[in-house]
Amino acid sequence: MKFANKLFFIMTALLTVIFAVFGTWMLSSYFGKTIEREMERASAESGMFQMMFENTYYPLIEYGNEYAIGKVMDNISFGIEKNGNFCMVWSDEMEYYRNANIGMGEAGEMMAIARDLYSSFLYPENVEEENYRASIREVGGRYYIFTVFRFDVTGYGIISPIFLGMCHDITELYESRDHLINRYCMVLFTLILVGGACIYILSRYITKPIRDLKDVVSEISEGNFEKRCLDTGDDEIGELAKNFNVMADRMVEHMHEKELEALQKESFTTAFAHELKTPLTSIIGYADMLNSVDMTEEEKREAYYYIYSQGKRLENLSHKLLELETVEKNPLKKKTISTKELETNLRTTMRPIFAEKKIKGKIILEKALLDVDKELVLSVFYNLLDNAIKAVEEGGFVLLKGTCLADGYEVKVTDDGRGIPENEIHRITEAFYMVDKSRSRKEGGAGIGMALCQKIVVLHGGKIEIHSKLGEGTIIRILFPNEGVKE
Structure with missing residues (x-):
């Protein structure tokens, strides 16, 4: 894979991870604070329900516990339930709930959840508040905050406590969260497309000197030794290009020196062979004449002189070569x-x-x-x-x-x-x-x-x-x- 493509994929993946993690943290933090406010609101409403129940319950308890509870619920449940809340009251002897907008099946499920919260009153060691419990549960595809208050009745022969339960529909919060997530995913997708395009263009721009350097190296490897890098900026890649040009110049200079050296050696060998050939030919020719031809004394002296002079020339040549070789x-x-x-x-x-x-x-x-x-x-x-x-x-x-x-x-x-x-x-x-x-x-x-x-x-x-x-x-x-x- 090309370096520009590697840079593109790495930077795009990094951008995606950063914005995905940031978006997840931001949405999670926002939704958590929203739920926290709703829990505080549910706690306040549950406290108001408990106070209204208590103020109305005691004056009517002389007529009987069941009568008092029913009468209280008839009086206060309308104000609670008109806001979409579901309220319920129960004890070991009876249970009471009402809400015209909730079916019997859902009401029974809600009562079961409320009673599940009631069980935590039996094991309070992990609970901070002694008389209050709250939890978020899903019922029928909707989300509710369930709250339960324990109301201890003193006197009147009532032994078991009364539990006041209420649930508040917070499905809109979850729907709003899902809507925000979908919107953020669309924004993230758009951001990745735009950012990816910018990163691709930027990566191509950044790696252009590297591509140019690669092309120059390819041309030099194919024999175009005069090719050089033109883009020599002040960054690290520019310094690399400058150093490469210097290296290429030195390489070409070294090659020329080697070519010249090879040419000189070839010329030296050719010239040396030629220098030896002429005196050796003369020596061999005159020696053969002395051996095979009848010659006068004058001709013999001339032949001896030529053999001697050419021998001295060879001797001088050998001395010069030896001196040339050993001087360094x-x-x-x-x-x-x-x-x-x-x-x-x-x-x-x-x-x-x-x-x-x-x-x-x-x-x-x-x-x-x-x-x-x-x-x-x-x-x-x-x-x-x-x-x-x-x-x-x-x-x-x-x-x-x-x-x-x-x-x-x-x-x-x-x-x-x-x-x-x-x-x-x-x-x-x-x-x-x-x-x-x-x-x-x-x-x-x-x-x-x-x-x-x-x-x-x-x-x-x-x-x-x-x-x-x-x-x-x-x-x-x-x-x-x-x-x-x-x-």
């Missing part, structure tokens, strides 16, 4: 080192290379102390300089410059070489990626250097940026954070 796993061996020491090391190593390539090279590092892994940082600088040298033509210019900044230590490697196409800059740090593959292989490159540089810089908490224009040159900027720079 091994802890950094940081120590404080002067940039001038790095500058001296770089100049000593690169001077003959610049001269051999006939390149104008310049290395300037502003004085500072860096808390870095010396060998790894030198590896970064060598790789960047090596890439710059490969990118420039004879007579070109390469500059490595270090500068102290407010947010860290900046190193820029600038060249005026071929440059990098704008759509390929983001791929420069991928392993085995090379802009000019034929030239890079010719010069012994494997496309691993920039991937290694990025990993080393990131391990030092720094960042690397690449700016390049095709045909104008490239600027690679490295920024080491302040945490690794000392004055």
Whole structure:
């Protein structure tokens, strides 16, 4: 069952129970107070009947008990019975009752009820008043209040007491109660219909964000990963929708990262296989020629050279791969080192290379102390300089410059070489990626250097940026954070 329907049925049932219980209590309380007033009225009328009987009875008792009772009833019963009351008098010796509106059968039943009340006079331990009893009974489908007074006659040789009974018809009260119950049931039914409709509309309104969220989840599960929740209110459901959108964004971002990672792994595998294929093919081809073809000494030396050069290329490739794989796993061996020491090391190593390539090279590092892994940082600088040298033509210019900044230590490697196409800059740090593959292989490159540089810089908490224009040159900027720079 849907949540909106559950909410509708629960709230409707709760509304019904509340109003049913409240209505029952209200009607019961009202009817109870009405009956209580009628009982008080019946008690007053019964007391008046007893007083009138007593005042009339004693003057006539000298003519005999039965005569006196009959005469008294003839005189006072009319005033009592005209209000719909039924009165009766009895003792152990006789009984007397009269009412023209009540049949003999009903009168006999009423007398039996009155006598039943009389029996309580014999066992008064549970009765508060000694000479008065009252009860509500049903006779012939109508309701009556029965009252009985015990009248003790003193003297005149009368031994047994006289009982004065009276009943008052209160059927209208019960009919009025039933009418009120019927009216209240109609009102309750109408209230449930109107309230149920309001609750249904309200439940649909309240659960709309939940339904929207469910629809979004369904669409995402079917592959529409761009779908998002639009209703983001300030309540708990709105917060849930906002958090779901954040979760969906992170999930999509993670998926893209995984897709990119899978693509990079696929590219890595393809490139690695291709990098191995070329030197291995050359080695196998020249080895087969040495084994099966008569060659001159010059041709043999050339074959040996190709086998050696391709073997060195494979060795260099294996070293680069090993370094790339282990750089993240091994802890950094940081120590404080002067940039001038790095500058001296770089100049000593690169001077003959610049001269051999006939390149104008310049290395300037502003004085500072860096808390870095010396060998790894030198590896970064060598790789960047090596890439710059490969990118420039004879007579070109390469500059490595270090500068102290407010947010860290900046190193820029600038060249005026071929440059990098704008759509390929983001791929420069991928392993085995090379802009000019034929030239890079010719010069012994494997496309691993920039991937290694990025990993080393990131391990030092720094960042690397690449700016390049095709045909104008490239600027690679490295920024080491302040945490690794000392004055």
